[in-house]
Amino acid sequence: MRGADLVQPARFKRLAWRIAAVALALISGLVGTATFAGQVATGDPLAAYAARIVGDRARTRIVMEFDRKPEVAIRYIGKPDRIVVDMPSTLFTFPEADLRARGLFRDIRYGSMGAGSARLVLTAERPARLVASEVMANEGGEGYRLVLDAEMVSQQDFDALVSDQTWMSASAEAATSAQRGDRIAATEPAVPGAFVIAIDAGHGGIDAGAAGATTKTPEKEITLAFAKALLERLKGEPGIEAFLVREGDEFLSLSERVTIARQRDANLLISFHADTLRQNNIRGATVYTISDKASDRMAADLAERENLSDAVGGVSLSSEPAEVSDILLDLTRRETQAFSISLADAVVRSFDGQVALINNPHRYAGFRVLQAHDVPSILLELGFLSNKEDEKLLLDPAWRTKIADLLAIAVKRYRLPVVANGG
Incomplete structure (x- = not known):
């Protein structure tokens, strides 16, 4: 016994x-x-x-x-x-x-x-x-x-x-x-004439991202909640079709995220993140666009950390195909970058006075998730999980709804001149 x-x-x-x-x-x-x-x-x-x-x-x-x-x-x-x-x-x-x-x-x-x-x-x-x-x-x-x-x-x-x-x-x-049900090359085409928005919830699956200073809530849960809130908000907007790049707690490489957006003929990509900083007194939202040269040291450090998502997930970067550079591709990339900056400015204007922003809220760095040469893209840092005030807001459903409303205003403000110009 x-x-x-x-x-x-x-x-x-x-x-x-x-x-x-x-x-x-x-x-x-x-x-x-x-x-x-x-x-x-x-x-x-x-x-x-x-x-x-x-x-x-x-x-x-x-x-x-x-x-x-x-x-x-x-x-x-x-x-x-x-x-x-x-x-x-x-x-x-x-x-x-x-x-x-x-x-x-x-x-x-x-x-x-x-x-x-x-x-x-x-x-x-x-x-x-x-x-x-x-x-x-x-x-x-x-x-x-x-x-x-x-x-x-x-x-x-x-x-x-x-x-x-x-x-x-x-x-x-x-x-x-194949095991996880790869959504690349298996996506439904957009409705003809629709303005298509790819909503990318950063991190996911094995890559949890940052964690809340107080609650330890993983970044991947927060970004998905905000992505779903924006998707719901945009459903009623005429002429706009939005979709989630990451629909659940799954790992997607940075290259896969870009490919999904392009194969769905996205006109915009908005990638949500909520990072941490060593200085826990810094708070507020930031909008990033892509650039070969970072706007400042903080932007460079953030891009370096976010670009490590593939390493966290065990992805071999050498297996990714390299784009062939030519004059037409370079011109397309420049035009896309200009549209990305226009979108970033629209978001900053929409947030101004409504949402706390850091100093110089539009910054830029070499984020790999923003690398599509033909899809205007921004990375929205919703706030910093290292700051207790930001963390509290990031977990607040009412705050998510407010952010979704302000982003919808920014998207419509950006879309009007683009559609008028045949973009």
Whole structure:
């Protein structure tokens, strides 16, 4: 009886996390989604209910415990050096502190990649490779554990790992896109003559973005709430058709966001964000447009952080196609940039006196989500989650409605001269 008593706590813990995982799945609408890599559907996602990490800067071990057996795919991506572990749809229910980066890894991220898959991204402090990766049954036959043993290698050896499996990485990205129901090349065309607005909620899935100073609310939830509010506000506007680039808690690369906007023939792209700053006394909204040269240091730092979204999600930047530069393309880009600046000015005018703005509220930097050469685009920093006053407003439904109303005014103010000029 005593031996059985020793086993019961572990069983109860696994059962508790299992119940919690099912409940979360029902709430988030994940039940019944497709499974990863042909795994037999069981009606709900896996639950990763425990994790631990040990080691030093030479060798590091990561262990994750699951309620059921996960099928995983491992690959390497450079610049920055990362080990990416793809797995089926998974709810990560263990405390964040249990898998805090240490040893060989300077950053560890995990989360959803969409409806059918999840991902663990290990960003290396120094080049590393997995010398062992194994999925094994737990003692007593209840649950499974994934064990990842990493060791440091030379940069040359790591680059060789990346090079030797580049073709696998590309196919893995394609498989992951297909698993989550890729919306690229599967979008409905806009109504003829409609003025189309792509509303982009920044971050999502594995990339949670910033977190509130007081509530710890992730940026990805705030941006999606504002995106939905603007979509609802624009529904009744004649001649305007709006859509969400990111519809739920899914990860989309920056390139995918741009491609979705272009394939829906968007006339505008508005990307929502709510970042943090080291100086928690700074607050207010900012509107950004794209430029090769940043307007100031804060804009440059913000663009650098936002452009890291792909690294957080384990995306290989080298797989993205480069645009061919020619005179016509350059002229189109210049015209688009001028329209983007016009839109930014319209937003600032609409917000002025109604919404707190930082000094010089129209700024510019090299944001990759604004890079479409033929879609006027702005990035709207709604406020800073590092500031308690801004955070309170960002969580206020009435404030979201007000922002949506003011943005609708700005869009209509921008649209009139554009339509009059045949844009």
